[in-house]
Amino acid sequence: KTPSAMEQLKRMLEVGGIKNVEYTFVRKDGSEFDAELITTILSDASGDPVGVVGIISDIAKRREAEEELRIAEQNFRNSLDSSPLGIRIVTAKGELLYANQAILDIYGYSSVEELKSVPTKQHYTPESYAEHRERAKKRKQGKPAPSNYEVSIVRKDGEVRHLAVFRKEVIWDGEIQFQALYQDITERKLTAEKLRRFKAISDRAGYGAGIITPEGDLTYVNESFAGMHGYTIEELIGKHFSILHTKEQMRLVERLRKELVQAGSYAAEEVWHKKKDGTVFPALMTGTAIKDDMGKPLYLSATVIDISERKQAEMALQQSEEFNSSLLTNSPSPIIVLNADASIRYVNPALEKLTGFSSAELIGCTPPYPWWIEETRNELSKRLVQAMHLGTRRYESLYRKKNGEQFWVGKTFKTVKVNGEFKYYLVNWVDLTEQKRLKANMEFYLSEITKAQEEERRRIAREIHDDSIQSLATLALGIDAITKEKEKLPEDVIRRLKGLRTEANSILDGLRRFSHELRPGVIDQVGLVPALEILTEELNKENSVKASLVVVGSERRLIPETELALFRIAQEALRNIKRHSRATQSVIRLKFT
Template sequence: MTTAFRRAAGVMRNPHLWAILALMVLFGVIYYGDQIGISHWALFHGRFFSGGYVHDLHRALFLCPLIYAALVFRTRGALLAAGLTIAIIVPRAILISEYPDPVLRSVIFGLLAGTAAVLLGIERERRQRLSAEIARRRLAEQGRAQLAAIVTSSGDAIIGRTLEGIITSWNRGAEILYGYSAEEAIGRHISFLAPPDMSGEMDHLLEGTRRGETVERYETIRRRKDGSLVPVSLTVSPIRDENGQITGASVIARDITQRKQAESALKESEARYRALFENTSDGIIVRDLEGNILMANRAMAELTGYRVSELIGMNIAQLLAPSSLERVHEKQARLLAERDRPSTERYELRLIRKDGVQRIGEAITSLFEGQDGTICVLATVRDVTEQREARENIRAYANQVLRAQEEERSRIARELHDEALQDLASLGLELDLLARDDGRLPEETLRALGKLRERVSAIMDGIRRFTKDLRPPMLDELGLAEALQWMVDEVNAQQKSLRVSFETSGTPVRLSPDKELLLFRIAQEALSNVRKHSGAAAATVSLVFAPEGVTLRVHDNGRGFRVPEVMGGSARMGKLGLIGMHERARLLGGTLRIESEDGRGTTVTVTTAP
């Protein structure tokens, strides 16, 4: 119903329909002109509407819309227009005309005119069908020619054969693939292309063709003219005639040598990577972004205490301490935000084994895209528990050594102060007493005693400076800022070619004695390096107190040097003082940064919590 309505609406929108109806109305008005009085209009002449057979002329006008309808709407249009014409002219002949034979003439005219219009419509349809058939055949010929060209120029081997397997067509692609020319192949049975041990396969394909079966992407082996074997992918389709009867088959063969080689290489590569995955000493897991483990190797199973089958499907939250899990999530978020930048950053994790024991792992993670397009995480974890424990033992030992050094410095400073200085002071007093001996000593002896007294005083000053260097008393009494100011003053007094300034900012606070001593030693070592190696004319020691921590900075304008990338390189370069500063900063729980360039000076910055 809806389709018929849409078709009728489409016809009603056709402008030719309304043009034909307008002509029908116009000629109807003329046909009935003398009844409606238009014969008296100035536009018409009275003779056009008078006389016995004048209405024959009026009826002839209806040939125009009849022909128009036949040309535009063909047979159906001609029939409808003829019926409408008869409906217009016959009533006048019956009801109005004064002549004896108007009905006969009107009917005859209607029949003849309608028949002519219908014949014209039929001829119009015939010509259109003929033109459509000619166009269809032309397109079919073009399609066949194009198909023949495609078959001929196709890179795939396309072979036509009968139901019995006799080759009837052989294109250029077949010549290239198999090495036989069309003259050599056409007329032969297609089985000559199969290796001797695969004749049964050929019979199976022939039988399938007789049953109308289509074979798609069937991979097999075929033999070339030179005897070599080539892997091919076959598509065998039955060929039917106009009656639907199977008359033969088309065989399309594609050389898949490169694909097979690629597949073989891929399998070998997968086998190598699988062996690497399984046999590496580092634990490896593959997981999704939610943390669910998809793959795991034996090393990971040994590290966690679970079997590989148990690890598959577990979530990493079951294997990590809470702080480590949070760090993994932060690392994953950075990787997702910077997917175009490869990551080689190592970070530590605390793994919880199946038996509850915690192990320390060093991890590297990266992202990759799985076969289904999902983003996966590849994590490599190395067990560094023993190394970390050994490192902590070494650091603890170094801490004890530094403490022992400081204690030994304090002991030596006390002994020098309490014993050596006291003895030298006594010696000085005795020399003073001898020098005041009422002139009984010769002048030359008195001068010698005076020089000896000066030497004793110089030795005492040196010992005092030495004891202060060993353990400055103002560090314990007045704090770090005063001790650093004293050290700067001592350097300025001893080194005339180097001017050192001291700056402090923020509200000074007292740190623990150990922290103040470690910061003092770092500043002492840095200034010692400035004096001995930098060739600087000026240096600055700054101490900044802030709520978030204390920052000590030593800067000079000397020649600078190349900072080793790792501290292990400092020992090889003979820069043991740098190692000492780093170790003291680590004992502080702070960070040490050394910035230097050739010719642009050096800056040593250490930051620690208050």
């Protein structure tokens, strides 16, 4: 092509020939092509050169394949750089060859050089460093060492974070090295610790606490729950809750269960329970349903208080006009007796102890009572009037003690008559403060389970995107590179390769769709409305149902949990329309108020 190339060729021929040298040649029509030139000098018997043999091979396709491979490798490096998981490539001796940005963010360093400059020991907590040394020792000795494990690291700023690590062999720059993927599980660890603390508190609570599946199988009970029914915890776990009620009681319990599934909760309700020995006892129950993103119940929780002594006190009070029964005086349940004008006629010691007000301070008081809270006086007054007119009534109220401390009570309000003549109003209290706290803890416990499930969905979606999809994409590029060598491959091989490419594309589309359904990343990035727009566009591409989105009001971002829940509802609704209806059109209406 150039005089310099010709001069180089002449000089190399003079010293005996050229082997495997690449040149750019010029065709007759002026076009150029890259080729590999191999030459050998022919000599006669005397050793004098008589000719030259030259072999020229067109290397354009090889150059294209090398370029494609270079691009594929660069894409692979780019996918590592942008991965949300921390990724490190190390040698068998632990020397750091590569670290992506996520690893730097996890450790809190600004560059790979800064990360490498810190001694390995300083990256770990003492306990985790000892485990690291033990794993390294096993690998050096050729003994099995876990490929999946957890570590506790110390960031540059001193904060301790907990990571899940997945280690495997990879080819890096043509040599066998080791890739380690790091996932930050600190929040998961903290959640697990909170759940452990909740269980420890619940196990020691004075109230019964239980959790059942929507089908009615007991998955958790505390010692109080099991004890009040005469069972051990082990005897109840896995059993259907119907063993705790008679057939007659189950009619009310089933009604409450359906109400719980539909409404999400029910206030304090008096329900009779059956013990292991067949005897029955009255209990005050509250319930809460924990549902998934689609509104489907995951678990039903309940707190139970044995009110046998309270029922006995009520019976004694109805029989004792002077309220001097020892059962009333010794009853652990607070009791109030009201006259027709709502003035206080009697309070027992349990109520004095709970509120901090003495009997002398309370007898003769009319509404508003000393324990009423200023902000809710109007509401409490209305409830009192309703209870006095409607007779038997149950409701919950928030009150304030004499020392200012607030507490919750569940109240049963009854009108007592003798021979049809009004005698007094009987108000029986149950302190629900601890029960409310336990219920809140239980709701937190169940909500954390739901959050953990969503976090696991997010993790699986990331792994599918960063591992499976990237590997399949690399495979597809490799197939493309091979099929370009058509003239060198048999027709049936090319046909099979094209089939493999089609199958790889199909699997890639399926994985992308599955990853998106598991955890639509667009919600985290741009919000609910764009995610719903994509959802409707995907359905329109299938040409089965024409979908559209109507947004009413001023669009704004909501909290992540709410956005995800609304998206899941719309996603499941459209899926059901597509599968089970004959509709040709569907509309999602999103209204911001």
